[in-house]
Amino acid sequence: xxxxxxxxxxxxxxxxDRAGNAIPFVxxxxxxxxxxxxxxxxxxxxxxxxxxxxxPEVGRLEDRLAAFCGAxxxxxxSSGTDxxxxxxxxxxxxxxxxxxxxxxxxxxxxEAAALLGATPVFVxxxxxxxxxxxxxxxxxxxxxxxxxxxxxGVIAVDLFGQPADYDRIxxxxxxxxxxxxxxxxxxxxxxxxxxxxxxxxxxxxxxFYPAKPLGCYGDGGALFTDDDALAETxxxxxxHGAGADRNDNVRVGLNGRLDTLQAAVLLxxxxxxxxxxxxxxxVAAAYSEAFAASGALGPPRLGPGAASxxxxxxxxxxxxxxxxxxxxxAAAGVPTAVYxxxxxxxxxxxxxxxxxxxxxxxxxxxxxxxxxLPIHAYLDAEAQGRVIDAVRRAAA
Ligand SMILES: *Cc1c(COP(=O)(O)O)cnc(C)c1O
Numbered sequence: 001x002x003x004x005x006x007x008x009x010x011x012x013x014x015x016x017d018r019a020g021n022a023i024p025f026v027x028x029x030x031x032x033x034x035x036x037x038x039x040x041x042x043x044x045x046x047x048x049x050x051x052x053x054x055x056p057e058v059g060r061l062e063d064r065l066a067a068f069c070g071a072x073x074x075x076x077x078s079s080g081t082d083x084x085x086x087x088x089x090x091x092x093x094x095x096x097x098x099x100x101x102x103x104x105x106x107x108x109x110x111e112a113a114a115l116l117g118a119t120p121v122f123v124x125x126x127x128x129x130x131x132x133x134x135x136x137x138x139x140x141x142x143x144x145x146x147x148x149x150x151x152x153g154v155i156a157v158d159l160f161g162q163p164a165d166y167d168r169i170x171x172x173x174x175x176x177x178x179x180x181x182x183x184x185x186x187x188x189x190x191x192x193x194x195x196x197x198x199x200x201x202x203x204x205x206x207x208f209y210p211a212k213p214l215g216c217y218g219d220g221g222a223l224f225t226d227d228d229a230l231a232e233t234x235x236x237x238x239x240h241g242a243g244a245d246r247n248d249n250v251r252v253g254l255n256g257r258l259d260t261l262q263a264a265v266l267l268x269x270x271x272x273x274x275x276x277x278x279x280x281x282x283v284a285a286a287y288s289e290a291f292a293a294s295g296a297l298g299p300p301r302l303g304p305g306a307a308s309x310x311x312x313x314x315x316x317x318x319x320x321x322x323x324x325x326x327x328x329x330a331a332a333g334v335p336t337a338v339y340x341x342x343x344x345x346x347x348x349x350x351x352x353x354x355x356x357x358x359x360x361x362x363x364x365x366x367x368x369x370x371x372x373l374p375i376h377a378y379l380d381a382e383a384q385g386r387v388i389d390a391v392r393r394a395a396a
Contacts, residue, residue, distance in 0.1 A: 022333040023374050023383050026211045030378035031276070035268055042264040055260030061267050062222075068270070069188070069198025071224035073231035076258030077238050080185040080207020083221035084112035084155070086256055087181050087203040090233040093118045093152060098144030100178065101155040102132045103343035103355065104363040109155055109183050110344050110353075119149050122345040123356040124363055128301040130314065130370075131164035132156045134172040139356035141176050147354055153179040158187030158197060160339070160372075161213065161280075161311035165303055166192045166200050181205065185221075186311035188214050189277045193305035198224040203234075208266060213280065213309040214273055216262040276377035280310040283379050287313055290388040296320050296395050312339060313375040320395055322371055328394035334387050337372045 032039065046055060058076050065074035077083050093099060095117035101109050103122035110120040123140040126133045132154075141151040154173045156164040164182075173180045184190075184197045185207035191197060198204050206212075208220035225231050233251075236242050241253030288299040298316035302308060317325060326336045343363040345355045373387055 022335065023379075023386060025335045025337060025374045027376050027378050028210060028215070030376075031269070031272075034272065034378075039265065039268050042268050043261060046261050046264045052260050053257060055263070057260050057263035057267060058258055061258075061263040061270075064267065064270055065198070065222055066224070068273075069196040069224060071198045071204070072226040072228070073224065074198070075223045075231060075234055075238070076263060077221045077223060077256045078258060079219040080183075080205060080209060080212075080221040081108040081111060082238070082254070082256040083185075083205035083207070083223045084108060084181070084183060085115060085254070086223055086234045086237050087205055087225075087230075088112050088116055088118070088153075089237045089253075090230045091153065091179060091181070091202070096150055097152045098141075098147075098149035098354070099153050099155060100137055100140040100144070100151060100356075101183075102157055102159075102363065103345045103360045104130060104340060104366055105157040105159060105183070105344065106185070106340065107344060107347065107349075108185070109157055110350055113155075114350070118152075119144070119147070119353055120344070120350060121149070121151070121354045121356070122343070122350075122360060122363075124360040125159075125366065126165075127316070127362050127366065128298075129162060129165070129303055129306075130159040130300070130366065131162065132169060133362065134165060134168040136356045136360075137169075137172045137176060137178075140354075141178070143354035143356050143358070149354075151176065151178060153181060153202075155181045155183050156201070157183040157185075158190060160300065160308070160314050161187050161190055162300070162302060162306050162308040163187055163190050163192035163197055163200070166195070170200075185209075186212060187309055188212075188222075189273060189309040191307045192303075199226070202227060203230060208262065213277070213311050214266065214269060216265045216269070218259065218262055220258050220262040220266065222258070277309050279377040280375060281308070283375050283377075283384055284308070284310045284313055286384050287373065287375075287388065291315065291391065294392070294395055297391065310375055312337075312372040314339065314370050314372045315391075316366065317369050317371060317395075322369065325394050326371060329390050332386070332390035332393070334390045335374060338370060339372055340370075341367055343367050
C-alpha cells in the first residue's frame with residue numbers, strides 16, 4: 001500500500017484489495033513500471049551525492065515547474081498544506097483577518113488560515129463545477145465584517161482538477177479589495193481559458209501527495225507566484241525565517257522544505273506528465289460520454305475554456321441512494337470514494353467560523369450527492385468498460 005491508510009482527500013483513498021479482480025482506485029505501480037530504471041537511477045544519484053536537503057534537484061525542479069506553468073517563481077516545499085500556509089504567511093495573514101474560501105473542499109485550505117490566527121469564512125460553490133461561486137463572495141465579506149473581522153483575501157480551490165471560474169472570481173475579489181490565492185493542489189497541469197494553473201492569482205499552491213495528478217513518493221508541494229517580493233518572503237518562511245543567510249532569522253518561519261529525493265522523483269515524473277494528463281482526459285471523456293444520457297447521473301461539467309487534469313471524476317447523483325449505489329459498485333469490484341462527505345462549516349473544528357448568508361445550500365447538497373469513480377492515467381479500456389457497465393447497472 002503506497003498511500004496513507006485513511007481517506008482524507010481526493011485520491012487519498014486506499015487502493016482496494018488487489019486480491020481478486022477489483023479495479024484499484026489509484027494505481028501508482030503502473031506509472032512506476034513505465035518510468036522503469038530511470039526513476040531508480042534518479043533516486044540513486046541523490047543517495048550518492050548526499051545533498052538530501054536543498055540538493056541540486058530541488059532548484060532544477062523549480063525551474064521546470066515554473067516553465068511548465070509560466071509562473072515567474074516556483075518554490076518547492078514540504079506539502080500542499082504547507083504551500084498554502086507559506087503563501088498566507090508571505091501575504092502577512094494574521095489575527096483578525098478573514099480569509100474567504102469554499103466550504104466544499106479538503107480541510108487543508110481552512111487549516112492554513114486558522115493556524116495563522118485568521119478566521120476562515122466559508123462561501124458556497126456552484127452545483128455544476130463544484131467550484132467557488134463568485135456570487136457568494138460579497139456575502140462572505142459581509143459575514144466577516146459583521147463579526148468584526150477584516151476580509152483580506154480569497155482562496156479559490158480547483159476542485160477535482162478543474163480550475164475555478166477565474167475571470168469572475170478575479171473580478172469579484174478585485175471589487176472587494178481582496179487578494180486571490182489559488183489552491184491548485186488537485187489541478188496542477190490544468191488551465192483556464194488558456195492560462196495555466198500556477199500562473200493565476202497573487203500566488204498558487206499545489207500538492208505532490210502521491211495520488212495527486214503529479215505526485216511524488218511522500219509529501220511535497222510547491223508555491224507559484226509572479227511577485228518577486230512575495231517569492232522572497234515565502235522562501236525565507238520555509239527556511240526558519242532566514243534573512244541574508246541561515247544564521248540570520250528575520251521572521252518567524254518553519255521547516256517547510258521539499259526533500260531532494262522527492263524533487264528527483266518529480267523530475268522523472270514530469271517527463272510523462274503531459275501524456276498522463278491526456279490519458280486522464282481520455283478516461284474522463286469515455287465516462288462522460290457513457291453517462292451523458294442518464295438523467296440520474298450528473299457527469300462533471302467543465303466550464304467554457306476550462307481544461308481539467310481530472311484529479312477525480314465525480315458524479316452528482318440525482319435521486320439515487322448513494323450508499324446503495326456505492327455498495328452495488330463495490331460488489332462489482334469497482335471502488336468509489338466520497339469527496340467530501342461533510343462541508344467544512346459543519347466540521348467541529350470550523351463550526352464557529354462565519355458562513356456567507358448563514359447557510360451554504362449547494363455545499364450541503366453536494367456533500368450528500370457526490371461520488372467519485374476510479375480514474376488514473378493507466379486505467380485501460382477494459383477497466384473503463386467495467387466501471388461504465390457497473391455504474392449503469394447500479395444506477396438502473
Ligand atoms: C491534497 C490537498 C491539499 C493538501 O495537500 P497535502 O500535500 O496533502 O498537504 C490542499 N488542498 C486541497 C484542495 C487538496 O486536495
